Amino acid sequence: MTAAAAHGINGVQLGVVVFFFVVVSIGGFFAARWKRPQSLHSLEEWGLGGRRFGTVVTWFLLGGDLYTAYTFVAVPAAMFALGSVSGFFAVPYTIVVYPLIFVFMPRLWSVSHRKGYVTPADFVRGRYDSRLLALAVAVTGIVATMPYIALQLVGIQAVLDTIGFGGTGSAFAKDLPLIIAFVVLAAYTYSSGLRAPALIAFVKDMLIYLVIIVAVVYVAWKIGFGNIFDAAQKKFTTPNPKTHKVPGSFIPPNQQYWAYTTLALGSAMALFMYPHSVTGVLAARSRRVVRRNAAILPAYSLMLGFLALLGFAAIYSHTSVIGQDGKPNAQLAAPHWFAQVFPSWFAGVALAAIGIGALVPAAIMSIAASNLFTRNIYRDLLRPNATPREEARVSKIVSLVVKFGALAFVLFLDRQNALNFQLLGGVWIMQTFLAIVAGLYTRWFHRWALLLGWAAAIVYGTVAAYRTHSPTVTHFASSLAPFPFTDTKVYIAVSAIVINIVVSVVLTALFRIVRVPAGIDDTVADDFYSESAAEQVAPQDAPSLAGERTG
Template identity: 60%
Template sequence: MKDGVNGVALGVFVFFFLVVTVMGFLAARWRRAENALHLDEWGLGGRSFGPWVTWFLLGGDIYTAYTFVAVPAVIYGAGAAGFFAVPYTVIVYPLVFLFLPRLWSVSHKHGYVTSSDFVRGRFGSRSLSVAVALTGILATMPYIALQLVGIQAVLDVLGIGGSDSTNWFVKDLPLLIAFGVLAAYTYSSGLRAPALIAFVKDALIYIVIVVAIIYIPYKLGGFDDVFGKADAAYQATSPSTGKPRGSLVPAPQAQWAYATLAMGSALALFLYPHSVTAVLSSRSRNTIRRNTTVLPLYSLMLGLLAMLGFMAIADGVGKGVKGYNAQLAIPQLFENMFPSWFAGVAFAAIGIGALVPAAIMSIAAANLFTRNIYKDLIKPDATPAQETAVSKVVSLLVKVGALAFVLTMDKTVAINFQLLGGIWIVQTLPAIVGGLFTRWFHRWALLAGWAAGMAYGTWKAYEQSSPTQAHFGGNADIIPGIGEKGYIGLTAFVLNIGVVVVLTVVLKALRAPAGVDETARDDYVAEAAEPARPPTEEPGVSPGLPEPAGA
């Protein structure tokens, strides 16, 4: 580990940070429409992004600084179990190919800005819409905080604003500056800022990973030595559990947990508000279909990225340091292995990889609040300009909340709440994805199922905590978020679905009001948006049945 400030790496990092800052502010003029005060313009980039921009935006949205830091950190700490992130990104794209084009079509037809807008229009239930919106906001907040954790890890390794500083202002000043810049250009440019910066972010990440996967093993003596040293380290006894630290291959008893976590994570990924925001910003249905076929290229990148965890062990990063923060392992590996100038490039990739998703996440959370809480519950007659103004302010408040989370709480708490957020967001799947294909589910049954899944998932996650497992929803012997029956989020989802089906049958038998469905069958397959038609009350009709093959 190098002592003091790495001046060259810091200079390169600052250079790229300034470049993307300028791009963030210039983005306000990029493809700007005359009606710039409409929420579609600020919050969805005018719904005008083509295949290339959407591809980079979705990639920047999903593959974040936390991915760059945390996925190899899990490998570093627990072994091959951390590779669950690779199969789940393989599973997710065939799944989303089925429903994202339908969500795009109906949203453009009716002017929906959020998934909660769709839920309200589909089921005629404001309560269900608010429940989905609150879940999205709660799940997104710690996700934003973790992007700031990623920036802070880089700053710690660079030697500025280090966690060892006794002066809180000096310690946190670099992070405060980064936060201020992020807040300013997001407020000014909206979704256009992260869309433009995503090009730089992805280019840097691909360059760093390609170089790292070739150069670092070469310096460490080859992959044989890397895996050999990693295997020896995993066999060592963990002081906290008295068991082996991990393994190169998941043990038989861990394989069900591995599979359920991968499946549950795949179901959750595109339910997050920031993923929906990126999807709805594209200009055509075919843009979404094409992107879901090429986005698996990021899974290749993720697999290579995960292997950095083995390399950090082989390099001896954190060896002999009691309570070493695994989140620092990859930034420290880069500083140890790379020349200072290229270490600066790698740190810039992580830092910019935090700014892009943090901006999208804050915009998505702000859109949810504005459309589904402010407009639906507080000011139903809000104008488009008022909606945009509220969203801008809320996006700042969301970032302030995330910053406060990072500055006042232990970093593991942020990670634990993000894991809990994954459990929560899966509970919105029956309403969102189910609603895209059928109107059979009753709105009250969906609300009851959501409540049951949320309550069970939160309870089981809390129950997993113990003095030796001080994280929310985790099992220290495998990976966080796992219970005896597998991934807690997936178990809660099964309970959710069971409640929805049973109550739907009961409520239909009792002829409970089904609500007004303002959508029609053709809305889910249309390529271009058209003026919305008035809602009709047809409780027994399902206009959202799957379209014929080839539609």
């Protein structure tokens, strides 16, 4: 019963997964009535949930949004196959990201709240008076998000493969559960907007916490953490008899310190440039909700750290990662480990947690990408006079297009393509950091300098990523490449942002000297501090003021 790659479908696991899927689907459709909007026919309502989410909802929404199904399979997979540098950097990454957002996200929230910005590109357009720069930010966001959605499907596939789908049989039958799941997801995202993933995130996050706590208790009592570390240490310090190389790193050696640090820092800087993260933040009710969440979201990082260690647990348990197609796939390490060591019903809960973990981010990502399209391509370039109702309609349709695009991506292209684009997406999205984050503090940078800096960095990052290779993969083998003019391997996105900054600074100085028009700033200093009406007044003052207003 414990054979991980048992052929045939495990009925108990399937039943549990289907149960939770039905529960969240009902919740998704019901979400349209949640917090009773007068109508869903605007991007404010459909795309940002009315900017009404408080501390708790925002916590679940952002947690559900940032820790995706792909995270749940890829991080333990990296730990299982390659060790710490590839996998455990996710922990310092998610440690560092929250102090970072504590610093700059409240400013983005405030200016977006005051000016009605729905996307980061809206802000860039208002701040720099440049539709072209906004278009660059929007297109980068959309292009980086698409493969990310596709990877959520890869996460669901790992779950389905563990249950026993796939292998032989027609391609259509093999992928039918995936198609059904995505059609239902598309339908309730269409009808409920951001409220759907916000509601589902409760179920998702509760399940994930439950599963991780049980797994940690199991490892601590039945296996012992010392043993899983010993097993991992043995694996990563024993050279391969043929190549005489170790398969990975147990603890990063000297020459990989910069790789580890830049992966953590670069990923942290990039994370909140992704449109879906910005959407989650802008949906918060107030600036304080954003700050407070920066202090309480690290609970997820702790969960992620233990999840990563399940990759080592799979090493200890000699978990098979042979998929239904008979080929080894490290991404099956975590799901197979659950199926191997737990009874079917609980393995089903774990698989459901991963599967639902795909639905929340996929919904928010598709909403964020369609908001970008609607605001910064459709409205800014094609239909300047689009009404809110028209914007919402376009966004809803685009969210369907985006999702089915991702589905087609996964069904018809090799999975390696999705991984390559995801790697590139991280490098690309990082290049919007300068325009957005520097713009929150200073208007010194020139719009054309930022655009050219962005372009130079995109070109460098793409070429550098393309040229990485390994014995098995000829291109896009790694997110690490030597920092220009050195031998030190660092995260490509970090090298690229350095190039981005240098080009932008030099050209800004030049454009200022020759007085190239800088455009008109639509924001004033005060906008970056604005509070929502509910939080403008200290609570002890509130009753009298409230009385005044109503009386």
